[in-house]
Amino acid sequence: MLERKIQYFIDVVQEGSFSSAAKKYLLSQSAISQQITQLENEIGVILFDRSGYKPKLTNQGKVFYEGCLKLQRETNELLETIQQEHIKIRIGLTQLEQNKHLIKIINQFKNHYKNVEFDLIEGTFEETKTNLLQGKTDLAFGLESDFKSDERIEYKPLFHYTMCLMCSLNNPLASKNEICVEDLKNQNYICLSKKMGRNFYKDFIQAFKLDGIKPKIIKEVDTFEQLTIDVSLDKGVALVSKEVINENIAKAIPIINTHHHNDYVIAYHKDYSEIEQRFIKEAIRYFETL
Known part of the structure; x- marks a missing residue:
C-alpha cells in the first residue's frame, strides 16, 4: 500500500543491493535505481552512498528509512483494522x-x-x-x-475546466474556433439559477463585471439538461465548461482571456x-x- 518508490527503497535497504531488490519485482537493476533516484529528487535528499560495492545509507537515508518503516507499520495496522470493520x-x-x-x-x-x-x-x-x-x-x-x-x-x-461559450449549431458564432471577451457582449444569456448555488451565481456575475460586460440574462434554469436544451434550440447562449457540452447538439467555443473559470x-x-x-x-x- 505504500507508494511504489518508497517500497522499493525499503527493499533495497533490506535486500542489501539494487540488484537483489530488482529480482524481487522481476525488474532490472537500472529500473530500481532510477526509481530511487526519482525518490531522492522528490524529497531533496541523497539516501544512498553509491561509491562503494554496495549502496550504503547516508545519515539522512537512515532517518528516512526509520520513518518509512513506521509508515509501513501504520499502514498495515490500518489495513488490519478496516478489514475487520465495515x-x-x-x-x-x-x-x-x-x-x-x-x-x-x-x-x-x-x-x-x-x-x-x-x-x-x-x-x-x-x-x-x-x-x-x-x-x-x-x-x-x-x-x-x-x-x-x-x-x-x-x-x-x-x-x-476549459471555459467556453455554448451556442446552437445554427448560431453565427458557431463558425468560430475561439472567441474573445468582446464577442461576449450583446448576447442573450441563459444561465444556471441561484437555486443551483448562490456562490456559483455570484462568481458568474462577478466574472462578467471583471470582463467589463453587463450581461443580458433572458432566462435562469435549474438544471444542466434544461440549459443545454434551451441553447441547442437557439433561445440564447451560455457560458459553461467545455467538458459538460454535448457537441452533437451545441457548439463549444473556447474563450480567450476571460475571468470566467471553474475548478x-x-x-x-x-x-x-x-x-x-x-x-x-x-x-x-x-x-x-x-
Missing part, C-alpha cells in the same frame, strides 16, 4: 461531467479497502455544500465556488478520518494522471 463513506456530488471519473476512483480504492462501502448523494451545488456542513456527507465533489467561502470546509483542486474540487471537513484522507489522496492521484 466502513461507509458518504459522498455528495452534483451533475458535473467529471463525476464520471468517481466510479473509477471508488473501484480502484475498493481494490485495496474491500470492506469500505460508498453512498453517493446527488444534489445541486447548494445542497452538496449544505449536506457536507450538516454531516450528511463525509466528502463532496463540486466546483470551488461552492466551498471556498466557508472556513469549516477544506478542499483540494482536481481539475481545471473541480474534492471538499471535506477539517476533522476528516484516516480512511477519508486516503480516499482524498487516491482522488488527487487519479486526476494527476489524466
